[in-house]
Amino acid sequence: MKRRDFIYLTGLGATAAMLPGIPVMGHDIHPERALEKVDTTTKKRMADVALNAARSKGATYTDVRIGRYLNQYVITREDKVENIVNTESYGMGIRVIANGGWGFAATDKTDNDSIAKAADLAVAIAKENSRLLTEPVRLAPQKGYGEVAWKAPIEKNAFEVPIKEKVDLLLSVNDAAMKGGANFINSYLFMVNEQKYFASTDGSYIDQDVHRIWPTFFITKIDATSGKFETRNALSAPMGMGYEYLYARPQDKIQGITTLYKNRYDMLEDAKAAAGQATEKLTAKSVEPGKYDLILDPSHLWLTIHESTGHPTELDRVLGYEANFAGTSFLTLDKWESKKFNYGSKLVNIFADKTQVGSLGAVGYDDEGVKCGQWDIIKDGVLVNYQATRDQAHIVGLNASQGCCYADNWSSVQFQRMPNISLMAGKEKKSIDDLIKGVEKGIYIIGDGSFSIDQQRYNFQFGGQLYYEIKNGKIAGMLKDVAYQSNTQEFWNSCVGIADESDYRLGGSFFDGKGQPMQTSSVSHGSSTARFNGVNVINTARKLG
Template identity: 80%
Template sequence: MGLGATMLSGMPLVGKALPLDAPWYTVDAAIKKQLADVALNAARSKGATYTDVRIGRYLNQFIITREDKVENVVNTESYGMGIRVIANGSWGFAATDKLDNDSIAHTAALAVAIAKENSRLLSEPVQLAPQKGYGEVSWKTPIEKNAFEVPIKEKVDLLLNVNAAAMKGGADYMNSYLFLVNEQKYFASSDGSYIDQDIHRIWPTFTITKIDKATGKFETRNALSAPVGMGYEYLLPRPEDKIHGISTLYKKRYDMVEDAAQGAKQVAEKMAAKSVEPGKYDLILDPSHLWLTIHESVGHPTELDRVLGYEANFAGTSFLTLDKWESRNFQFGSKHVNIKADKTQPGSLGAVGYDDEGVGTQEWDLIKDGVLVNYQAIRDQAHIINLPASQGCCYAQSWSDVQFQRMANVSLQPGKQTLSPQDMIKNVEKGIYIIGDGSFSIDQQRYNFQFAGQLFYEIKQGKIVGALKDVAYQANTREFWNSCSAVADKNDYRLGGSFFDGKGQPMQASAVSHGSSTARFDKVNVINTARKIG
């Protein structure tokens, strides 16, 4: 899955450190076009039949605090060019951070030489789906307030206020984090595309810890935020963004201070909560929890490279083999399960105008009325499943990494009938309402799994009767999604996601969102994670 919030303070930073007061800027697209043309011409002269060039400037900002202290503030920048070619029917790739004409031409020649050497091992040549060039175009994340231009002091003050709210509420320890990403990406290809993109992402998060002084036992509560493809406006909440229920949740914007204050109370509730009795329960799963189950049990197994076995050595394979898709009647889930892949969704982490192969992004069905209907595929995979074109889901984590198939935003579609989470709860005799993501385990084919969460509430005869702890549910993917008996309507739809979804060798991380409304799953096996087996 990638790195959790608790590990991020030790996360290696990519690129060189920048001064904390370094101004934010973008490089002129005309300059990048000149550099790209040097690479395109050099590769063609050496025998490349196809070339694409990615010029990337990647900015990151990390602010990490603990209680009343600032632990770290870091700005980083990585800037360079990656050149991918086809020569003699094979791929070749090379990259450089020296953006003068001679270095670019040398790197293009190296990419062609690598492709020609690779061709000696080919069993069949690369088959690229056709892609018409777009000419000179651009795309920007539709942000309202650039988080990189917000003074660091303002962001630090926010995090310290968040910590103070939690400590005032009774927390013993409090860590808060703010992570910002700006990908300035330029793509050019021998197909005739020159694409300039400015992509922004933000992730505010925290971990609250409370300790029982008598026993030494402790409980934690992580933030109920989602990482998003937005600007600093995400941290400027509006009244209409709050969802009031058993826990205050948030739609398009997020109140970090309020979540911390509420989290301090809830972590105390977890200390005193009843330990769950194992058994079969109807589960009401909030989007802040369900996104991770979607990611692991739907997003990954519908990646075509996993289906084909390309990821077997590292990330595993998929139980959704081609014969299941070819049958056109494989019942992945119940009739309530409609799941789309979408690289265009505003506010999502994966939202871009064009992928890293210069393909315009789109949305498409993966699961329709419970039936598997498609996968996620890129240009050199499209022919395998009889697609006329790529679905636009190719990505590289930096200019120095080769692009490959990565997960689009994969989301459960809202129910069509008017239905709220409160309506669902009223019809549950014996159930558990789960909020927030937690630990998980899933096998190499993405079939048998176990998921926990942040907050658990017992439901009896249509009412929430109290908090629970030590909860995790177990199922296999097909059994679980076929147990889906209801999905709330679009008014409850929210995004969750991951900044650091790992895949590939060498491993690359990508950011991806998963949306849903609250959903009900019937008669799911729940275990007690604190009890020993046997």
């Protein structure tokens, strides 16, 4: 098996700690090489070599993933370019069932001999693993689709945009922030293109082209006399889009106490606002701990959905496969079987959707050749479903997979990963202002911040980027040192209002980690602004000697 070379970007300055370990998978390439493609005839030929070789060694099922994974990261601070990363990773992963057990092997050599050798190895591993099995793998049936293709509906391939244009954008963003009073800014453009080809003994040959982009920044403002500092991060969302995400449009802006963004992002405008808000934070009122009604913006709420709904409804966690790392889940099978487990208030409808345009998780087919769709997870507040792969579908009485299989590289074994999981917009016409109007004592939270949740997903604590006190239906000024603590079931049962569809926006995670060895995936979470009553807020300020 070929090892992926993880190069972790380190030494990016103080704010690097705010980003998770950023994996860069692959070898460095010239940026122009990213625009070259491997034709499907070649990929089909390679796939057939693997399928035939595995079958001849005794595999009863085989799937092949030929992947070309391209990353481009542009990293700057203040008036300097810190790093430009261009990598490509290309190879093939072969997964088989033999004697009822799974086996996997991968190769970056694309000649027939190397492919056949990898297929042999996968079958040998499957036979070895089958000796330790308690029960054979049961795959949900899946029809073959023949030769099909899916392409993310992007308008501008980010890899076609010259690096200079990207550098100029980030440096102009940095300049605007510095002129606006920031002391420091780190800005980033992360771009990913997955060119994936899937083939299986079910008769599918699926060619897909997936694009993702994440522009972001971290601003720091220092008060030299007090020795204090405050930060404000970008309000952008990572998206399953091309470079068009950065072409700002008025119709994608929501005006309010600060400008919020829908399907296009104005990075320059946000950086200017952020510099002012980081300064304002220095003198903002420190929150009085206690119970508050919270109005949560989608730029914040996505992470609460991700942690408290997305992860506990992963079926592999429920079953115990992640017990030694990410943990298990409080949403055990008996709660689902009862058909009446009260996860949230009646307003709470949460759905999985791998087809959402512009989302990070959007694909035509998952990494085991299942056509993607949408389904309910929480219906009128009740737990109704999980997220399953082909070998798990039978456990929850499904006769088909929900298409939740993903591997972060050709050399990684695909396993159950979270689809886009989103909170349905409110059915009644309601704006952000309407939600705020009804609150006597509350806090309006924008942007994601600190986040932590237990291994079964009961108890969580979240911070944000901007906190505004609400008094008698009106915003009364900025707060700081805010974090809220709650219990998943209690929190979602305290949901008393959700703005309508016109406010619906996506947030998401670009580098969500799971598994041992760990793999990353990207996933979006949509919602409209929502209100939660009587949530416990703590003050996070401390003093050091």
